[in-house]
Amino acid sequence: VERNLNSPDKCHRESWKILTYHGNYCKGLSKIYFALSRDDVESANKAFAELIDYLSSVELDIQLYFDLCLFSQRTKQIIAGK
Numbered sequence: 001v002e003r004n005l006n007s008p009d010k011c012h013r014e015s016w017k018i019l020t021y022h023g024n025y026c027k028g029l030s031k032i033y034f035a036l037s038r039d040d041v042e043s044a045n046k047a048f049a050e051l052i053d054y055l056s057s058v059e060l061d062i063q064l065y066f067d068l069c070l071f072s073q074r075t076k077q078i079i080a081g082k
Contacts, residue, residue: 021062028054036079044079 001023004016028051035043055068062068 017061018065021058021066024054025051025066032075032079041079048075048079 001016001020005013005020007013007016028047031047032044032051035041035047052068052072055062055066055071059068
């Protein structure tokens with residue numbers, strides 16, 4: 001992925017950049033679900049807070065592709081329902 005972030009094609013560069021964000025999102029989300037699979041709501045909330053911090057830091061880059069508010073609302077519901 002890193003090698004392709006410097007593609008001469010603007011569209012390809014953007015696609016690889018989004019893929020980088022998506023990979024980080026998946027890693028963060030997996031921490032939440034791993035904690036929930038262990039009935040560890042405290043760790044799930046900690047992982048959620050860390051992921052929200054990350055997503056907030058890149059929000060200007062991902063806002064066209066990802067709704068942080070909806071993600072936050074739904075993920076809070078999932079954690080609370082555990």
